[in-house]
Amino acid sequence: xxxxxxxxxxxxxxxxxxxxxxxxxxxxxxxxxxxxIVVGGGHNGLVNGAYLAKAGLRTLILERRHLVGGAxxxxxxxPGFWFTTFSYALSLLRPDIIHDLELTTHGFLPxxxxxxxxxxxxxxxxxxxxxxxxxxxxxxxxxxxxADAYEAFNHDVLRVCRAIKPLLDxxxxxxxxxxxxxxxxxxxxxxxLRRLDRKVFHDAVRLLTGSAADFLDDYxxxxxxKGYLASSSIIGTKVGPYSQGSGLVLLYHIIGxxxxxxGAWAFHKRGNGGFTQVLARAxxxxxxxxxxESPVExxxxxxxxxxxxxxxxxxxLRAPVVVSALDxxxxxxxxxxxxxxxxxxxxAIRRFRFQGTSAKVNFALDxxxxxxxxxxxxxxxxxxxxxxxxxxxxxRAYDDAKYGWYSQRPYIDTAIQSTIDPDMAPxxxxxxxxxxxxxxxxLKGSDWDTEKERFGDTVQATLESFFPGFGxxxxxxxxxxxxxxxxxxxxxxxxxFAGEFLAPQMWLFRPAPGWSQxxxxxxxxxxxxxxxxxxGCVMGAPGKLAARQILDDRARRGAGPTERRGAVxxxx
Amino acid sequence: xxxxxxxxxxxxxxxxxxxxxxxxxxxxxxxYQLSEKFxxxxxxxxxxxxxxSPLYKYRISGRDAEGFLxxxxxxxxxxxxxxxxxxxxxxxxxxxxxxxxxxxxxxxDDYLLTSAxxxxxxxxxxxxxxxxxxxxxxxxxxxxxxxxPTSRDILGSIAPQVCELPYFGLTTVTIAGTDVxxxxxxxxxxxxxxxxxxxxxxxxxxxxxIKASAGRGAIPFGMIALSMARIEAGLLLLDVDFGSSRYAxxxxxxxxxxxxxLGWMVKGLSGDDGRTFVGRAALERELRERTSRWKLTGLVLxxxxxxxxxxxxxxxxxxxxxxxxxxxxxxxDDARQIGWASSLMYSPILQRHIALARVPLDRATPGSRVKLxxxxxxxxxxxxxxxxxxxxYNPDRRTA
Numbered sequence: 001x002x003x004x005x006x007x008x009x010x011x012x013x014x015x016x017x018x019x020x021x022x023x024x025x026x027x028x029x030x031x032x033x034x035x036x037i038v039v040g041g042g043h044n045g046l047v048n049g050a051y052l053a054k055a056g057l058r059t060l061i062l063e064r065r066h067l068v069g070g071a072x073x074x075x076x077x078x079p080g081f082w083f084t085t086f087s088y089a090l091s092l093l094r095p096d097i098i099h100d101l102e103l104t105t106h107g108f109l110p111x112x113x114x115x116x117x118x119x120x121x122x123x124x125x126x127x128x129x130x131x132x133x134x135x136x137x138x139x140x141x142x143x144x145x146x147a148d149a150y151e152a153f154n155h156d157v158l159r160v161c162r163a164i165k166p167l168l169d170x171x172x173x174x175x176x177x178x179x180x181x182x183x184x185x186x187x188x189x190x191x192x193l194r195r196l197d198r199k200v201f202h203d204a205v206r207l208l209t210g211s212a213a214d215f216l217d218d219y220x221x222x223x224x225x226k227g228y229l230a231s232s233s234i235i236g237t238k239v240g241p242y243s244q245g246s247g248l249v250l251l252y253h254i255i256g257x258x259x260x261x262x263g264a265w266a267f268h269k270r271g272n273g274g275f276t277q278v279l280a281r282a283x284x285x286x287x288x289x290x291x292x293e294s295p296v297e298x299x300x301x302x303x304x305x306x307x308x309x310x311x312x313x314x315x316x317l318r319a320p321v322v323v324s325a326l327d328x329x330x331x332x333x334x335x336x337x338x339x340x341x342x343x344x345x346x347x348a349i350r351r352f353r354f355q356g357t358s359a360k361v362n363f364a365l366d367x368x369x370x371x372x373x374x375x376x377x378x379x380x381x382x383x384x385x386x387x388x389x390x391x392x393x394x395x396r397a398y399d400d401a402k403y404g405w406y407s408q409r410p411y412i413d414t415a416i417q418s419t420i421d422p423d424m425a426p427x428x429x430x431x432x433x434x435x436x437x438x439x440x441x442x443l444k445g446s447d448w449d450t451e452k453e454r455f456g457d458t459v460q461a462t463l464e465s466f467f468p469g470f471g472x473x474x475x476x477x478x479x480x481x482x483x484x485x486x487x488x489x490x491x492x493x494x495x496x497f498a499g500e501f502l503a504p505q506m507w508l509f510r511p512a513p514g515w516s517q518x519x520x521x522x523x524x525x526x527x528x529x530x531x532x533x534x535x536g537c538v539m540g541a542p543g544k545l546a547a548r549q550i551l552d553d554r555a556r557r558g559a560g561p562t563e564r565r566g567a568v569x570x571x572x
Numbered sequence: 573x574x575x576x577x578x579x580x581x582x583x584x585x586x587x588x589x590x591x592x593x594x595x596x597x598x599x600x601x602x603x604y605q606l607s608e609k610f611x612x613x614x615x616x617x618x619x620x621x622x623x624x625s626p627l628y629k630y631r632i633s634g635r636d637a638e639g640f641l642x643x644x645x646x647x648x649x650x651x652x653x654x655x656x657x658x659x660x661x662x663x664x665x666x667x668x669x670x671x672x673x674x675x676x677x678x679x680x681d682d683y684l685l686t687s688a689x690x691x692x693x694x695x696x697x698x699x700x701x702x703x704x705x706x707x708x709x710x711x712x713x714x715x716x717x718x719x720x721p722t723s724r725d726i727l728g729s730i731a732p733q734v735c736e737l738p739y740f741g742l743t744t745v746t747i748a749g750t751d752v753x754x755x756x757x758x759x760x761x762x763x764x765x766x767x768x769x770x771x772x773x774x775x776x777x778x779x780x781x782i783k784a785s786a787g788r789g790a791i792p793f794g795m796i797a798l799s800m801a802r803i804e805a806g807l808l809l810l811d812v813d814f815g816s817s818r819y820a821x822x823x824x825x826x827x828x829x830x831x832x833x834l835g836w837m838v839k840g841l842s843g844d845d846g847r848t849f850v851g852r853a854a855l856e857r858e859l860r861e862r863t864s865r866w867k868l869t870g871l872v873l874x875x876x877x878x879x880x881x882x883x884x885x886x887x888x889x890x891x892x893x894x895x896x897x898x899x900x901x902x903x904x905d906d907a908r909q910i911g912w913a914s915s916l917m918y919s920p921i922l923q924r925h926i927a928l929a930r931v932p933l934d935r936a937t938p939g940s941r942v943k944l945x946x947x948x949x950x951x952x953x954x955x956x957x958x959x960x961x962x963x964x965y966n967p968d969r970r971t972a
Contacts (some may be wrong), residue, residue, distance in 0.1 A: 109616070112609050162888060185654030419789075424788070
């Protein structure tokens with residue numbers, strides 16, 4: 001039987017990030033045995049596969065679609081117009097991944113976004129740029145009080161980020177285990193917490209468990225500033241800024257860094273699809289093979305351990321290590337038989353909340369939109385344009401979702417990436433990525449196939465209200481509902497983080513208590529998707545930490561990290 | 573009164589930062605935008621315009637022009653064909669570098685030499701019996717550097733001949749009805765061109781390039797973005813990375829060609845090639861007796877060690893891309909000073925702190941480790957750094 005194993009003819013990019021994003025060409029595989037098989041070529045699957053290959057494992061990454069990247073892809077949906085179909089910006093990518101995987105030699109190029117623009121419903125705006133002093137004046141234009149309050153807020157939050165950040169780069173301790181090593185790790189974690197400044201600790205808890213509104217109200221009085229900041233507290237999650245738990249989402253969107261600056265975001269050259277192509281080249285350079293159009297039907301197990309995978313076409317591929325980069329529902333309930341798993345784990349995964357609530361509407365534009373108060377200026381679009389002018393605006397958008405409908409005046413995070421990366425649209429034209437909330441996966445009394453175009457119209461009407469004449473610029477509109485995200489990318493219920501960012505689903509509990517260390521109850525079967533710690537946002541940390549765990553487990557079992565093929569000894 | 577360049581009417585309108593600096597007696601923009609880093613990314617991702625007019629330019633022509641320059645310049649000008657240029661340097665009789673610059677051969681007996689500092693008297697003094705005219709033409713032309721990955725496509729749309737121009741090639745094109753000399757050169761280490769424009773036509777050509785760039789992301793960039801790019805490209809800056817031997821007080825601030833890592837300019841220098849040039853005997857002696865004192869090379873800081881120093885001090889590790897043109901000292905593991913570094917910055921494209929460094933010969937091999945002294949929280953700390961080959965960033969498109 002023919003396999004569909006494919007890989008790129010060349011592992012080397014030009015290093016300048018301008019490679020076209022194409023399929024990886026054909027290559028037939030003679031040998032179907034690997035040291036490790038990664039199921040899913042999203043960013044975490046690629047990171048995981050690259051680390052395993054770098055450690056000397058013969059590694060195969062299997063991707064169901066015709067291109068790698070998962071939800072981080074860029075597609076030329078109209079000639080000359082490159083759309084970041086789903087994921088559209090970078091911030092939380094772990095810096096050690098950039099260096100460990102030598103991404104800069106494969107074209108890693110995160111472009112600076114020099115401004116943030118927040119239009120207001122009265123026609124005014126908040127425009128923040130690269131000059132610190134000018135930003136404080138701009139904030140003072142809305143509230144003199146908020147200018148230095150903004151400084152204080154940033155200082156306090158950065159202290160929390162500094163304290164919390166190490167957690168993103170560590171396998172969570174297993175506090176439910178009697179393993180002495182785990183007890184030591186848990187104790188070390190406890191003593192680290194004890195050393196924290198009491199205000200920092202308290203602020204951290206307030207952010208991790210409380211609402212963004214409560215936290216922001218302590219500092220600010222200006223609605224536009226609070227609206228802009230609170231917008232980061234709802235991304236990808238079914239909460240409003242007044243909901244307890246929104247603080248955690250806010251923290252996640254500030255703790256990322258770009259060139260050492262916390263809270264800074266960047267557009268990668270050619271969008272996040274450009275980034276995952278860099279990852280693919282890096283993985284291949286380390287020797288990983290990538291097979292496109294190779295959907296995995298199931299993980300093959302024998303006597304409680306994984307021995308390989310079966311593809312949908314019946315092809316069986318063998319490996320003593322199988323890693324699922326899919327979300328927890330697919331990892332535990334679809335790729336393997338739940339009967340093989342402990343009941344409490346299956347229950348926990350069934351309770352794991354996905355409830356995708358975000359959508360994308362992407363536009364090809366004939367020119368840059370016009371914001372009346374800024375005349376013919378367009379430099380305000382060289383970053384995010386945040387349509388979320390107050391916390392009340394965001395909360396009212398959430399109200400619709402609470403009762404099973406999409407927002408009639410949605411929150412929109414727009415990014416006209418062609419203003420930063422001119423290669424993404426023909427000269428003078430633009431691509432505009434719009435991230436929309438709220439768009440709940442389950443619609444009450446209807447479905448997304450029915451509502452899709454009306455939803456697109458609602459989004460466009462909202463944009464029209466801020467940018468008069470916007471509709472005349474639209475050359476093409478691409479709507480991606482949560483159902484489209486699920487169908488295309490495979491993320492259950494279209495949840496962009498492969499499971500919601502809620503405290504009961506994080507860290508020790510992601511995706512289930514006792515199973516936060518990337519292992520599964522099936523020996524040799526691991527998980528590395530965003531449904532594991534520390535989560536989504538194109539961090540790559542799950543892929544990296546899972547690889548660390550896999551390699552540690554191999555070393556512990558006496559299989560040297562460079563050992564080739566052959567079964568891993570089972571004796572512990 | 574500080575002078576302004578022929579582009580000033582346009583550069584002053586474009587300079588939204590209000591920040592200027594003085595370069596060779598001229599006013600030039602430090603940065604046009606509020607973010608020099610944004611300008612830097614134009615160089616690395618689209619294209620940027622830089623006003624290079626303050627360079628000194630000498631026209632050297634006449635029957636003996638080739639013979640004259642073959643004796644003045646270290647790099648053999650006789651190998652430079654008409655319609656090409658060379659990055660070159662001139663030495664004193666002890667083999668120390670006086671200056672570096674680019675020389676173009678515009679005709680068999682006609683050259684254009686650029687330099688950062690005035691050199692008329694220096695060149696005049698070496699004229700001897702050569703039938704050669706040396707003319708300072710600095711103010712005759714405005715120089716517009718157009719640099720970046722899309723520079724070829726944009727410039728090619730108004731002057732198609734530039735698409736065929738090889739690295740360091742030179743041609744004449746017509747832009748805005750003006751004959752413009754275009755060279756495939758620059759100071760950014762990227763694909764790029766320099767336009768040598770009659771001064772009175774500077775604005776018309778600037779406008780034509782801006783017009784051709786419309787909607788393609790090309791923007792003017794200032795001195796800071798230029799310096800970021802040149803450090804990544806390992807391009808040396810006079811009075812920062814080396815000093816002219818002509819004005820040095822001691823040999824400690826003089827450098828030989830080999831010490832600066834520019835020995836490749838005289839590669840194959842052996843036997844009698846019929847050329848005598850200033851500094852040749854000293855250079856040959858240095859090569860023969862291996863008397864180089866140190867080598868200028870790239871330095872890449874270990875990012876984990878960098879972060880650790882700041883984390884330990886309770887600080888967020890700063891990743892500042894703004895180049896610091898200062899001296900930093902290098903040490904071995906026993907805290908003995910073994911060299912120094914200049915041009916320190918955080919490179920956005922390499923995602924690491926980098927510098928240009930002078931290291932002893934036994935540490936000049938790429939991969940050698942040294943310690944770089946930097947202040948952290950008001951005291952000196954010693955950071956792990958790795959000696960790396962220059963250029964630290966060198967995309968294929970630069971020469972392709």
